[in-house]
Amino acid sequence: MAMLDIDNLHAKIEGEDGKEILKGLSLKVNPGEVHAIMGPNGSGKSTLSYILAGKEDYEVTDGAVTLDGEDLLAMEIDERAAKGVFLAFQYPIEVPGVATMTFLRAALNAQRRTRGEEEVSTPDFLRLVREKAGALGISQDMLKRGVNVGFSGGEKKRMEILQMAILEPKLCILDETDSGLDIDALKIVSEGVNALRSPDRGMIVITHYQRLLNHIVPDFVHVMNKGRIVRSGGKDLALELEANGYAEYQQDAA
Amino acid sequence: MPAVQETVEQVRSIDVDQYKYGFFTDIESEKAPKGLTEDTVRFISAKKNEPEWLLEWRLDAFRRWQTMQEPEWARVSYPPIDYQDLYYYSAPKAKEGPKSIDDIDPEILATYEKLGIPLRERDALLGIESTGGTRVAVDAVFDSVSVATTFKEELARAGVIFMPISEAVREHPELVRKYLGSVVPVTDNYFATLNSAVFSDGSFVYVPKGVRCPMELSTYFRINERNTGQFERTLIIADEGAYVSYLEGCTAPMRDENQLHAAVVELVTLDDAEIKYSTVQNWYPGDKDGKGGIYNFVTKRGDCRGARSKISWTQVETGSAITWKYPSCILRGDESRGEFYSIAISNGRQQVDSGTKMIHLGKNTTSRIISKGIAAGYSDNTYRGLVTAHRKATGARNFTNCDSLLIGDKCGAHTVPYIESKNASAQFEHEATTSKISEDQMFYCRQRGLSDEEATALIVNGFVKDVLQQLPMEFAVEAQKLISVSLEGSVG
Numbered sequence: 001m002a003m004l005d006i007d008n009l010h011a012k013i014e015g016e017d018g019k020e021i022l023k024g025l026s027l028k029v030n031p032g033e034v035h036a037i038m039g040p041n042g043s044g045k046s047t048l049s050y051i052l053a054g055k056e057d058y059e060v061t062d063g064a065v066t067l068d069g070e071d072l073l074a075m076e077i078d079e080r081a082a083k084g085v086f087l088a089f090q091y092p093i094e095v096p097g098v099a100t101m102t103f104l105r106a107a108l109n110a111q112r113r114t115r116g117e118e119e120v121s122t123p124d125f126l127r128l129v130r131e132k133a134g135a136l137g138i139s140q141d142m143l144k145r146g147v148n149v150g151f152s153g154g155e156k157k158r159m160e161i162l163q164m165a166i167l168e169p170k171l172c173i174l175d176e177t178d179s180g181l182d183i184d185a186l187k188i189v190s191e192g193v194n195a196l197r198s199p200d201r202g203m204i205v206i207t208h209y210q211r212l213l214n215h216i217v218p219d220f221v222h223v224m225n226k227g228r229i230v231r232s233g234g235k236d237l238a239l240e241l242e243a244n245g246y247a248e249y250q251q252d253a254a
Numbered sequence: 255m256p257a258v259q260e261t262v263e264q265v266r267s268i269d270v271d272q273y274k275y276g277f278f279t280d281i282e283s284e285k286a287p288k289g290l291t292e293d294t295v296r297f298i299s300a301k302k303n304e305p306e307w308l309l310e311w312r313l314d315a316f317r318r319w320q321t322m323q324e325p326e327w328a329r330v331s332y333p334p335i336d337y338q339d340l341y342y343y344s345a346p347k348a349k350e351g352p353k354s355i356d357d358i359d360p361e362i363l364a365t366y367e368k369l370g371i372p373l374r375e376r377d378a379l380l381g382i383e384s385t386g387g388t389r390v391a392v393d394a395v396f397d398s399v400s401v402a403t404t405f406k407e408e409l410a411r412a413g414v415i416f417m418p419i420s421e422a423v424r425e426h427p428e429l430v431r432k433y434l435g436s437v438v439p440v441t442d443n444y445f446a447t448l449n450s451a452v453f454s455d456g457s458f459v460y461v462p463k464g465v466r467c468p469m470e471l472s473t474y475f476r477i478n479e480r481n482t483g484q485f486e487r488t489l490i491i492a493d494e495g496a497y498v499s500y501l502e503g504c505t506a507p508m509r510d511e512n513q514l515h516a517a518v519v520e521l522v523t524l525d526d527a528e529i530k531y532s533t534v535q536n537w538y539p540g541d542k543d544g545k546g547g548i549y550n551f552v553t554k555r556g557d558c559r560g561a562r563s564k565i566s567w568t569q570v571e572t573g574s575a576i577t578w579k580y581p582s583c584i585l586r587g588d589e590s591r592g593e594f595y596s597i598a599i600s601n602g603r604q605q606v607d608s609g610t611k612m613i614h615l616g617k618n619t620t621s622r623i624i625s626k627g628i629a630a631g632y633s634d635n636t637y638r639g640l641v642t643a644h645r646k647a648t649g650a651r652n653f654t655n656c657d658s659l660l661i662g663d664k665c666g667a668h669t670v671p672y673i674e675s676k677n678a679s680a681q682f683e684h685e686a687t688t689s690k691i692s693e694d695q696m697f698y699c700r701q702r703g704l705s706d707e708e709a710t711a712l713i714v715n716g717f718v719k720d721v722l723q724q725l726p727m728e729f730a731v732e733a734q735k736l737i738s739v740s741l742e743g744s745v746g
Contacts, residue, residue: 097720
């Protein structure tokens with residue numbers, strides 16, 4: 001049994017005449033695997049990440065998703081988080097007036113409580129944050145500022161990876177984590193992600209460009225178009241796409 | 255920050271019933287006959303053994319009140335109040351006035367214990383060791399009378415007078431007579447005039463020249479009796495160079511009928527003096543359909559009479575069915591400063607019309623207004639403010655920031671600022687925003703593992719942070735919990 005099993009997933013935007021975005025998508029992710037999903041704009045990549053995380057603007061019309069055999073789609077957003085689903089946002093959201101440190105701790109403890117675990121002690125928490133933040137080049141000053149308020153694009157993405165490092169999820173979904181990053185920031189973020197690769201953890205890396213995959217080398221590459229996966233392969237598929245573009249797949253699906 | 259954690263736990267522990275202070279103490283009480291006539295005024299004055307001048311003062315107010323009209327300009331609506339259908343005086347029955355804490359009816363002590371207000375000084379002392387907080391002297395007002403004032407002797411050693419105003423009338427008549435009504439005149443407004451006629455008790459504070467009051471002072475108001483109005487009167491004077499921090503808290507039982515609370519608070523600061531006045535108002539707000547709850551019509555005003563003096567109002571308003579309240583500063587002394595920090599939360603069917611007035615009279619006077627309104631449920635939340643510079647107020651400066659946060663789509667937030675300047679050198683700045691807790695923020699927080707309630711509490715706490723920081727430490731934690739409790743059930 002795969003850790004994450006997406007079977008023939010159909011989904012549309014909520015509402016009467018909501019547009020169908022996912023049209024029979026299937027994907028299996030096992031622990032330790034890194035899957036890259038590539039595809040042109042509007043192919044449904046971000047929608048897939050939102051549906052896995054539980055965003056309420058979509059309606060699943062057919063198919064199933066299980067995480068360790070449990071029905072993921074039946075769970076509340078925060079329940080999925082506590083089960084280990086983490087989404088690194090393409091555009092991280094600002095929460096003014098809430099110090100990043102406060103936010104991190106509230107999130108970690110909320111997940112631990114949901115799982116019936118002890119809350120983390122203050123000294124342990126501070127030690128954990130100091131260690132992980134240092135590796136990502138995040139200063140103590142940034143941790144005192146409001147969540148994502150006044151952060152640069154690169155700082156926001158680094159902060160997403162810090163959250164991932166602290167929450168230690170089972171399934172990481174990275175939605176266009178490379179967008180808006182310069183080469184140095186891309187390197188720091190990729191190193192952060194690579195440090196989190198482990199035999200117990202699966203990852204879905206969503207990206208437009210092959211560039212990111214030079215740094216985070218995937219085990220599998222999938223091409224997505226018009227709401228389904230149209231081709232799968234190894235890491236070389238990404239290079240092929242880089243050379244030839246998506247045109248071929250767009251024609252196929254039309 | 256542990257306070258956020260506590261907030262979250264508080265939210266978690268809440269059951270269906272949000273208002274935990276809604277219990278009623280069954281105690282025999284002595285009341286004035288129902289209704290309001292000159293005889294009622296005389297009855298109250300006689301009960302308090304008041305001097306002739308004060309009785310005349312009250313009667314004058316009563317006669318003027320009879321000619322006045324209830325104000326209608328606020329953005330609140332309620333059925334007409336029948337002023338003849340109320341009790342204007344209610345006191346717990348005691349054989350004689352309690353001489354010490356041990357003479358107080360155990361039912362009343364139990365009531366305050368349940369509310370978390372220590373009336374025994376030794377309990378208050380115990381409290382310090384466990385919480386590490388500062389000591390707080392308390393004046394407890396139960397319906398129309400003050401039942402206990404703690405730490406009186408220790409304060410007296412510092413020269414600070416802290417006692418029920420009814421006692422101050424007898425023991426310090428020269429001070430009371432000099433300052434009573436000097437900030438809020440008898441005829442100021444309908445509710446202030448009514449209060450002047452029938453006020454029953456409240457706190458009196460005098461901090462002498464150069465004295466920094468050695469502890470926080472606080473008054474805890476409790477309305478217990480049915481159909482009873484509470485008309486308290488508070489008078490605080492900080493003499494030259496003095497400083498005092500004062501906190502007011504309020505609760506009432508849950509009742510189906512509305513109860514009237516019309517208080518007057520007057521503050522006076524002389525040269526270089528400072529008063530910091532904080533309120534955590536948690537009167538019963540009524541049930542979810544808007545039945546019952548307190549009508550809170552309050553006049554609070556500070557007079558920075560001396561040069562370089564300062565008055566700072568901080569309020570956390572979560573209760574009351576209707577709030578009509580504008581704590582204000584008259585900046586008379588040159589270089590005096592007024593501040594107003596407010597968090598007003600409305601949920602259910604609550605109606606809040608609150609704000610401040612900063613009246614710049616002296617030269618180089620400064621003021622600052624930070625108001626955070628949070629509306630949820632079907633409530634209406636209005637900020638109404640006036641900033642004015644008079645002809646001689648050269649160099650007056652004000653900064654105003656009003657932010658409103660809406661939770662859900664059935665509530666309303668309104669901002670009504672008035673700005674008047676008669677002096678060309680005055681500089682007034684006004685900023686205002688209205689926002690909604692966005693679905694994106696909720697999704698982000700919940701994706702990180704926070705529940706609906708936890709996410710809301712966190713976002714709201716972030717929104718009000720600037721103001722919470724102004725509250726004394728211990729009360730900031732209390733206020734943070736209160737905010738979450740008030741918003742319980744507002745999501746979804």
